[in-house]
Amino acid sequence: MFANFKIGTLAGALGIAVLAGGALLLVRAVPEEKFVEYRMDEPQDAPIAIAAGTDGSIWFTIDHANAIGRLRNGRIDRLPTLGRNIEPIGLAIADDGSAWYTDLAARAIARISSVGEIARFVLDTPITRLGRLVIAPDGAAWFADPTGYGLTKLKDGVFTRYRIESARGGPYGVAVTADGAIWATLQNGNQLLHLATDGTSRTFDLPRGGAVPTDVAVGSDGSVWFLQFRANRVGRFKDGQFSDVEAGRENAGLSGIAVAPNGDVWFGMMRRASLGRLRNGHIEIFALPRDNARPFSVAVDRDGNVWYADISGFVGMLPARHAGAR
Numbered sequence: 001m002f003a004n005f006k007i008g009t010l011a012g013a014l015g016i017a018v019l020a021g022g023a024l025l026l027v028r029a030v031p032e033e034k035f036v037e038y039r040m041d042e043p044q045d046a047p048i049a050i051a052a053g054t055d056g057s058i059w060f061t062i063d064h065a066n067a068i069g070r071l072r073n074g075r076i077d078r079l080p081t082l083g084r085n086i087e088p089i090g091l092a093i094a095d096d097g098s099a100w101y102t103d104l105a106a107r108a109i110a111r112i113s114s115v116g117e118i119a120r121f122v123l124d125t126p127i128t129r130l131g132r133l134v135i136a137p138d139g140a141a142w143f144a145d146p147t148g149y150g151l152t153k154l155k156d157g158v159f160t161r162y163r164i165e166s167a168r169g170g171p172y173g174v175a176v177t178a179d180g181a182i183w184a185t186l187q188n189g190n191q192l193l194h195l196a197t198d199g200t201s202r203t204f205d206l207p208r209g210g211a212v213p214t215d216v217a218v219g220s221d222g223s224v225w226f227l228q229f230r231a232n233r234v235g236r237f238k239d240g241q242f243s244d245v246e247a248g249r250e251n252a253g254l255s256g257i258a259v260a261p262n263g264d265v266w267f268g269m270m271r272r273a274s275l276g277r278l279r280n281g282h283i284e285i286f287a288l289p290r291d292n293a294r295p296f297s298v299a300v301d302r303d304g305n306v307w308y309a310d311i312s313g314f315v316g317m318l319p320a321r322h323a324g325a326r
Contacts, residue, residue: 040315045063045313047062052301064084066083079112083106084105085103099111099112100133103120107128108121128147130145130146131144133174137176140153144184151182171185192237210230215227223238225265227254245278255296263279264323286318286323288308294311
């Protein structure tokens with residue numbers, strides 16, 4: 001389950017430079033009590049995607065449930081959706097506090113307001129596969145759209161598709177810069193894709209063959225950070241150069257990535273029941289409280305707290321003071 005990151009199977013590598021110290025893997029277990037975890041009420045609930053709102057609310061999608069979750073002031077609310085969620089891996093929060101998410105079962109992108117009102121925007125394809133989702137500065141929702149073989153923008157109720165020039169494609173992760181440019185990962189093409197605000201696009205071949213890039217995030221300095229699932233590495237692309245750091249000799253099942261306000265890069269390690277933090281070329285591992293934990297998505301809130309959606313039935317947080325926020 002979730003092992004190869006091919007969308008639709010969730011139910012069942014320019015030159016290279018290694019960051020200084022990249023070969024060093026620091027392992028330090030964080031005591032259980034430093035984590036705050038919230039168990040799902042329903043035993044079958046599997047939190048998948050997670051996002052932090054500017055108002056302090058934490059939103060998360062729940063696989064195979066007819067609800068979306070919101071955590072505020074230490075309390076979880078289950079807000080009803082219009083149907084059962086299937087692989088809702090795309091989630092982002094708009095400036096108005098509403099949550100946008102992928103609704104595979106309805107072949108749609110959905111928006112739920114802070115008071116629980118839902119609007120659906122249905123795609124015109126009979127079969128739909130959907131990847132990650134982000135909200136651009138202009139309020140548009142962008143999402144990876146393997147069905148349409150590209151990226152799709154939803155704004156003012158209108159879908160605009162941008163087809164990928166890559167012969168192999170396979171869009172999965174998507175991120176947006178402060179000026180509205182889009183970065184995406186192409187799993188099958190083993191590439192990064194940049195889509196400028198004028199609609200022109202360019203692909204960049206990863207230096208490591210068969211790395212399988214998945215999730216992607218953009219730092220405030222313009223660095224594009226991305227996970228390489230098969231290569232078991234965290235990559236960086238900046239000023240036309242690639243670099244990366246290995247996350248251990250055994251494949252840790254890297255999943256979900258977020259850049260903290262201080263520039264730390266956080267990611268999930270599903271096969272190690274841990275979170276990873278990349279800082280100054282070194283990775284430090286934070287073991288989660290349960291051996292069966294499987295953190296699929298991560299987010300960092302405005303205060304530097306690190307949140308994770310654990311498909312084994314939990315939403316958790318590593319407080320900023322323990323995350324080493326500076």
